Amino acid sequence: MSDVKTQVQETPVGATAKDEKCKDCGRREFFAKVGMGSLAVAAAGAGLFSYEFFSPNVLFEAPPIVKAGKPDEFPQGSVTLDPKSAIYIINGNKGFYALSAICTHLGCLTAWKPELDLIACPCHGSRFNRDGVKVAGPAPEPLPWLKTWLAEDGNLMVDRSTTLKEPEYVKV
Ligand code: FES
Numbered sequence: 001m002s003d004v005k006t007q008v009q010e011t012p013v014g015a016t017a018k019d020e021k022c023k024d025c026g027r028r029e030f031f032a033k034v035g036m037g038s039l040a041v042a043a044a045g046a047g048l049f050s051y052e053f054f055s056p057n058v059l060f061e062a063p064p065i066v067k068a069g070k071p072d073e074f075p076q077g078s079v080t081l082d083p084k085s086a087i088y089i090i091n092g093n094k095g096f097y098a099l100s101a102i103c104t105h106l107g108c109l110t111a112w113k114p115e116l117d118l119i120a121c122p123c124h125g126s127r128f129n130r131d132g133v134k135v136a137g138p139a140p141e142p143l144p145w146l147k148t149w150l151a152e153d154g155n156l157m158v159d160r161s162t163t164l165k166e167p168e169y170v171k172v
Helices: 002-012 018-019 025-054
Strands: 065-069 078-080 085-093 095-100 112-115 118-120 133-136 144-149 156-164
Touching: 065 085, 078 112, 085 156, 095 156
Parallel strands: none
Antiparallel strands: 065 156, 078 085, 085 095, 095 144, 112 118, 144 156
16 A cells, blocks of 8 residues: 555656656757757858958959040040049040049049039049149149050040050040
8 A cells, every 4th residue: 555655656647757767858959959059150150251261352443444435425625534434535636535533632533524624623622624734732643644545446445554654646
């Protein structure tokens, strides 16, 4: 009679022997999952870092040679800014030529002001005439003339990496 009483006290109603043996299984599984998750996050971070480390750290600049367009796109006497290439195409009395549109003071993009017949820098007020000569402001140099030529397909080409010491005109 006393044996039966002892058994009832050791095993709660509805509990099995497996439940007793694996009392900490839920907690173990939880920590295993947390551990696996942490490893996955660490691996993803390492992968990302490796990609950043091994990918080339370079700036992809546009090629220096620009196809500016056909000469008849630039009316006689016009000064046309191509903001993407930062150049002016000028159809002057002596022919076509190109100027850099980058201010020689601190590198701002200038703008053509037809009402003033001047190229103006918005940053510190430098101004240049249509030949690139500075007429006002802190810019230490004129706007550089850029090598310009007519390609076989009839387009005006400008090499932004080649500046000219003397003015050269493209006659069409
Ligand atoms: S950057 Fe043009 S005047 Fe300063």
